[in-house]
Amino acid sequence: MGSAAMSPGAADGRTERASRKRENRRRAILQAARRTFAQSGFHRTHVSDIIEAAGIARGTFYLYFESKNAIFLELLDELMAELKQSIVGVDTDEGAPPVHEQLVGTVRRILGTVVENQALTRILVREAVGLGEDVDARLKAFYDNLLDYIREALENGQRMGILRALDTELASLCVLGTIKQLMEQLVMDDGELGRDVDRVALAVLDFNLFGLMKR
Amino acid sequence: MGSAAMSPGAADGRTERASRKRENRRRAILQAARRTFAQSGFHRTHVSDIIEAAGIARGTFYLYFESKNAIFLELLDELMAELKQSIVGVDTDEGAPPVHEQLVGTVRRILGTVVENQALTRILVREAVGLGEDVDARLKAFYDNLLDYIREALENGQRMGILRALDTELASLCVLGTIKQLMEQLVMDDGELGRDVDRVALAVLDFNLFGLMKR
């Protein structure tokens, strides 16, 4: 494995290097596509635009991705996976941090991811719809997932006697709505709000927990 | 109105009749387009589909509408106008009904309109994005308008000492989010929720006013 491995190791080395190069190229194309999609939206982005942005030839694109749809789906999957990772189930064990803190953490992580992936989120929020059954299904699955997380948290809270006895289905939709709206805002605003994700996360949670009314 | 109306003086009558006919046809095309767009979405609706549904010739379509984009925009405008009408500024005069009741009314009217225009709203919510700057602008204007209404209501409430001293910008976004989310739900669900708009309207308002926490 050392630098002395000249003969049999060379093949591996070459393969590995090639594979790494391939992976890099793939990532570069993905990156170019991300920028292009973000700028022009799905329908106004043509394969020509992507390959131009990536500085590759037409055929090269199809060496790495099956179709325009496919690369778009991959970008979407990537983002949704990252967002999913932001969501951590609430830990109600004794030693765990306060629930409120945990929730703030999750919201903050989600919004943070959104801000970090502004361009792509813009598409997720605004264009990834009506593009075909596969994309639609993927999207629905993602939001359903988020919704389930919220509902479970709500039911937990009710069981613990902290939350009101609201209809959890409607309530979780409301919560999801607030989060989506702020995701959109964070992403459309040319980043004005993006500067203080923390404040926004706290505000969302505060709103959801206590509502508008003075008590 | 009889067959005697053939002299120059009848011109008005003829013009009027023609104009009425024109208006009727225009409406018929709009209606056909509404159905078609609703069924297939913007991108999968072709001018061919619209003219077939309307029973007119290709060229005729362009006598009434400038483009596919234009007719779509008009349908959107129509819906947005109707939605706007649902929004009535809160009346804080002495004799006026309780604020809470007025707000419930507005939310109920919005959601009612949404349910009545299910097909089109589905598009408004899910496809009317990335279709061109004009559509985008119109959409933004509509939502901004809704947002302004909400913010004003919030500021009013704060001034009246009813509402908490929240950041009204963020709070109104949250409120908007809950409404949009329920609009979407009402419209995507195959109408399951659509049956009791009243309950939903109350729930949204309750959520927004009082939040999730027990007090």
Next chain:
Amino acid sequence: MGSAAMSPGAADGRTERASRKRENRRRAILQAARRTFAQSGFHRTHVSDIIEAAGIARGTFYLYFESKNAIFLELLDELMAELKQSIVGVDTDEGAPPVHEQLVGTVRRILGTVVENQALTRILVREAVGLGEDVDARLKAFYDNLLDYIREALENGQRMGILRALDTELASLCVLGTIKQLMEQLVMDDGELGRDVDRVALAVLDFNLFGLMKR
């Protein structure tokens, strides 16, 4: 129905004229395609070539034909239909002309049709193969048909005691082979042989009936 029919008849007249015009255009495109296919073969003929030869726009082509494959198939069908018409079952009734004469007639008609449709036959003979299952099936059906005709004639002849007791399957293949070969020759030769179809028809029949040997 007379020339006095000015008002209601006008519509018909217009429709009819339009329909005739359409038919003409269709035929013109077919003709252009025929020339182009004949000159360059199927694979080297591009839709671009056809529309250029026809002097029409790209889209116009697809107004009249579903695809490049479809127009090709139509040309082939046309030719095969014409060839089929050349084939008339042998009439063995008393008053009928001599069998030999009838056979010469059929061969002559076939070869005549071939010569008249030189360009297209060249394709039928040399290129209409491996172009897809539909074309292949059509072609096979045609030749099978021809083969059946020949075999029946042979069996008839055997029953009548005129023909030898050959294996009719192999024999009819041989006969088909001679005809196909001469079709090809008539069509590839730049028409040298095409001048006297009669002589060729007689020769083929003579060959098939009497063979090479002196008796």
Next chain:
Amino acid sequence: MGSAAMSPGAADGRTERASRKRENRRRAILQAARRTFAQSGFHRTHVSDIIEAAGIARGTFYLYFESKNAIFLELLDELMAELKQSIVGVDTDEGAPPVHEQLVGTVRRILGTVVENQALTRILVREAVGLGEDVDARLKAFYDNLLDYIREALENGQRMGILRALDTELASLCVLGTIKQLMEQLVMDDGELGRDVDRVALAVLDFNLFGLMKR
């Protein structure tokens, strides 16, 4: 040949071994191509298919063959050469076997070769047309050659007073036609007829010599 062969003098050995290796690989590719072309036809066979079947890299293919066309042509040439070898001029010397027997032998050899090279012959017969001037020319040359052989045999027969005074041009076309047709049949039939080449060869000759008529 041992490990001692490292001095300049060994160059020949190395060259030879390399050359043998090269030749082997070449043949392997040809074989793979033969299978692939036979299975899918010329147009539906892609260079990718060939290299996959041969287990070589894309570029390697072009080290051994100039193009897809070229390798196809080579396969065709190979087959045509083999077919040509089946054709032996009729020996009219005193001690030679009977002419009839010699002819049967030639037909049998041709059809035998055809059956042995079924896959490729199928292409020769059905697809090797319209693939470019080079292929066309080669094909024409081959058939012309066959035709010449037949015509010469015919003229010989006439000179010897055995055959009728037919137009040898047309007659030899007829003979060629019967042979080609049976080649095609032998090759398309999924080999049903292929089982008794002998019977077919005899039948063809019988047909050509004696025709259909009773005498």
Next chain:
DNA sequence: TATGAATGAGGGTTCATTCAT
């Protein structure tokens, strides 16, 4: 006004061939 035939600018994708390693 109404018609519908005609237009043609792209759109995504394929695949034989080249070339740097």
Next chain:
DNA sequence: TATGAATGAACCCTCATTCAT
């Protein structure tokens, strides 16, 4: 010699819009 990533010219087809009748 061997590799396989990269190339890019073509190709077929779609569909919003125009225009002669």
